Structures are given as C-alpha cells and as structure tokens.
Amino acid sequence: MIRLLLADDQALVRGALAALLDLETDLEVVAQVGRGDEVVAAARDSGAQVCLLDIEMPGLNGIDAAAAVRRELPGVRSLVVTTFGRPGYVRRAIEAGASGFVVKDTPARQLADAVRRVHAGLRAIDPDLAAASLVDGPSPLTARERELLVHALDGSPVAAIAARVHLSEGTVRNHLSAAIGKTGATTRSEAARIAQDRGWL
Amino acid sequence: MIRLLLADDQALVRGALAALLDLETDLEVVAQVGRGDEVVAAARDSGAQVCLLDIEMPGLNGIDAAAAVRRELPGVRSLVVTTFGRPGYVRRAIEAGASGFVVKDTPARQLADAVRRVHAGLRAIDPDLAAASLVDGPSPLTARERELLVHALDGSPVAAIAARVHLSEGTVRNHLSAAIGKTGATTRSEAARIAQDRGWL
DNA sequence: GGCCCCGGATGACAGGTGTCACGGGCAGGT
DNA sequence: ACCTGCCCGTGACACCTGTCATCCGGGGCC
Known part of the structure; x- marks a missing residue:
C-alpha cells in the first residue's frame, strides 16, 4: 500500500x-x-x-x-x-x-x-x-532582472516598480531593458510574459 | 439516477x-x-x-x-x-x-x-x-472597449492592437482611454486586468 | 593586479502612451 | 426633428518608456 x-x-x-x-x-x-x-x-x-x-x-x-x-x-x-x-x-x-x-x-x-x-x-x-x-536551456536572467520582471507582470509603470523595490527609475529601466533583450521581446510586458511561459519567474 | x-x-x-x-x-x-x-x-x-x-x-x-x-x-x-x-x-x-x-x-x-x-x-x-x-453591477464597457481590452491583456503596444483589429491607432487609444476611465485604472494593462478580474471580458 | 560581470545610478534621445478637443457618421428613442 | 450614445478618426500636448553611453563600487577569478 x-x-x-x-x-x-x-x-x-x-x-x-x-x-x-x-x-x-x-x-x-x-x-x-x-x-x-x-x-x-x-x-x-x-x-x-x-x-x-x-x-x-x-x-x-x-x-x-x-x-x-x-x-x-x-x-x-x-x-x-x-x-x-x-x-x-x-x-x-x-x-x-x-x-x-x-x-x-x-x-x-x-x-x-x-x-x-x-x-x-x-x-x-x-x-x-x-x-x-x-x-x-537554463534561465539567462539575473536575480534582479527576475525580480523586476515579476513586478512587471501586471503591466505596472516603471515608476511604480521602482517605488516597490526602492530603486531608481533609471535603474529599473536598465534592468528591464536587459531582460527585454535576453527574452527577445520588445516590451517589458512581453518580456515578463515570455519569462513566465518558460518558467523563469 | x-x-x-x-x-x-x-x-x-x-x-x-x-x-x-x-x-x-x-x-x-x-x-x-x-x-x-x-x-x-x-x-x-x-x-x-x-x-x-x-x-x-x-x-x-x-x-x-x-x-x-x-x-x-x-x-x-x-x-x-x-x-x-x-x-x-x-x-x-x-x-x-x-x-x-x-x-x-x-x-x-x-x-x-x-x-x-x-x-x-x-x-x-x-x-x-x-x-x-x-x-x-453590470459591465459598463461598450463592445469595442471590451474587445480592445482583450487584446490589451498581454501588454501589446497600441500599434499592434490597432493592426489586429484594423483600426486607426488614435481610435484605439481613445477607446482604451475610455476603458481606463471606466475601470478607474491609469494604464491600459491595469484596466485590462481589472476588467478581467470582474469578469467583464 | 587586471579582468569581467553584476548592481546601481545619471543623462539624453527617439518613440510610445494617455488625455483632450473636435469633427463626422449612424442607430435608437421621444 | 431632435437628442443621445456609440463608433471612427485627426491633431496636439505632456508624460512615460526603451535604448545607449558613461560612470562608480564590489566580488570572483586567473
């Protein structure tokens, strides 16, 4: 049994x-x-x-x-x-x-x-x-990129994400820009969706 | 039985x-x-x-x-x-x-x-x-607003949505702006999420 | 030590986005 | 006939976003 x-x-x-x-x-x-x-x-x-x-x-x-x-x-x-x-x-x-x-x-x-x-x-x-x-292959995302993508999943503006993680607005945009490149997306929303589909989040 | x-x-x-x-x-x-x-x-x-x-x-x-x-x-x-x-x-x-x-x-x-x-x-x-x-209460959205919100769910840019539904880019923005107002949101992504949560889509 | 990658930040720029005013057209009521 | 509501479109404006160059500091690693 x-x-x-x-x-x-x-x-x-x-x-x-x-x-x-x-x-x-x-x-x-x-x-x-x-x-x-x-x-x-x-x-x-x-x-x-x-x-x-x-x-x-x-x-x-x-x-x-x-x-x-x-x-x-x-x-x-x-x-x-x-x-x-x-x-x-x-x-x-x-x-x-x-x-x-x-x-x-x-x-x-x-x-x-x-x-x-x-x-x-x-x-x-x-x-x-x-x-x-x-x-x-394994996830190419860094820890920060992963974290920011999670917050970008619902389409929040960059300013809201920056406030939530206590980072500069420009830094958030830089990290998300990197994530957009790695996922082959053109928007942070799309990047977040792709990363989620692959189980990277 | x-x-x-x-x-x-x-x-x-x-x-x-x-x-x-x-x-x-x-x-x-x-x-x-x-x-x-x-x-x-x-x-x-x-x-x-x-x-x-x-x-x-x-x-x-x-x-x-x-x-x-x-x-x-x-x-x-x-x-x-x-x-x-x-x-x-x-x-x-x-x-x-x-x-x-x-x-x-x-x-x-x-x-x-x-x-x-x-x-x-x-x-x-x-x-x-x-x-x-x-x-x-019932959904306050018009048929067009509902349709455009569905396409906005994944965070697509306005241009992509406009192309998909064969509308002018400006018209799409106007309808989405109306939907944003009705849902109390500030972004089309947020509006789409709210509408979805309420079962309006 | 030098190298590389990452995190954090700033500034600048092109393009995307939300809002508003305004126009026209088409249906449904009264 | 008139008003109302929805649909479609244009133009303009302020703001947001993605990209790039550039800087600094801290770990690993050879």
Missing part, C-alpha cells in the same frame, strides 16, 4: 484527485493540504511516502515544497502536478529534488502509474516537457 | 471529478468532453440531464456552452464550475441560462449536493459571489 499526500489549493480538485487515486487498490491517500507550507508537517504526521504537489499554492509553491520535503524528510518522494507545462518548471522541480513532473491534462489513468514509478524510485517526467526544457 | 456530462479541458481534473461523482450512488457520469464546442453533441448523444461546465475551455467557453445547451437542449440544466470566482462570470452564467455556479475551491462534498439541487430545478449559486456580482 503506497501512502499518498495531496497538496492543491483548490479543494474540489484535491478531493476529486483523492477519489480518483483511492480507487486504486494499492494506493491510499493519507493526507490532504491546501497550502504549500503545510506539506512537510502533514507528510511527517501521516507517514506519507509520496507527495503530489501542485505548483500554484499559497504559502509556499509546489517546487519549494518539494525542496522542503527533500530536506526534512529524505525518504519521502515528490511528484509535481501542475496546470502549466512550462519548461523551466520541470528543470526547477528536478533541481528541487522532485522525482516526477506531470501536467494536469495528461489522461487520468496515467497518474496512478506515475505515482507507482515515483514510489519505486524511478522518475516520471513528461517526455515532451523534458525535451523542451533542454532546448530552452 | 442523475445522468451527468463533464466538460473540463484538463483531463486529469475531468477524470478525477468523474471518480468523485461516481462515488455517489444516485449520480452517473455518462459523458466527458475537453472542449466547449463538443458539449451539446455529447449531451444529446449520452442523454445527459445535467452538464458540469468549466469556463476556461478551448473551442467555446463554459458560459457560451451553457447558452448553447439552453438553446439546443431545453430540458438539460447546466452547472458552471470554475477556478476564478469573478463576479461578472456569475452574472453572465445566469444570463446564459445556467442553473448553478460553483468555484473550484468549495469542499468536494458540496459538489454532489449542487448537482442534485440543479437537477431538481433549483439554483446552486455561491452566495458570496452572488452578492459581489450585485454590488459590482
């Missing part, structure tokens, strides 16, 4: 996944949480062997949660399940110590198999995404 | 919801589709009585799909299930003829009850969202 922890911020999806996985005779959902920062404690208390982690979660995202599980509970394996198949996400998830990466539009029957593979010490990574993350 | 159709573009979520609802002894999932434009045909072929429709779907969104079901299959009721609890979505879903509106972070056990209520001819609408959609 494989003991599972589910982490997803949408209660309906979490409950539905639990129902789906409990149908398998060799799987058992022993814990459910809706926040990333509750994963480690719940996994320890429930004695979970595999954690299914959504990326988009309040408190702590799924990738950082996988890293925390790796650090705090070395015997427990993580399987990241996410809506967005962004190449950079795969890279970061694997670097964080996750054993698997599955997008939410894979067929439902394959999820249980992915769980079994991860529990057996194998990897379960979407092959298309693995390939895409290789051709893209 | 209530016959259900599930429409959600994420196969994993779709399959998981099917597993969840099939656990109920009085419910039966008789059809699953991943696109909005397949809903009517699948509902007709399967003899579904209630359709669970996600809003974000390729082909046709869940609200328009509800309208199509209303028009083509008057006896079939629709229940809109979505990730984003945007007030305008509720209004539009009800106007499109949906009988219910549920967000994806409601507890899993309440979903089956919502389905039963809808099947019985009652409404199942998230009370908080219903209240929010009343205080917000």
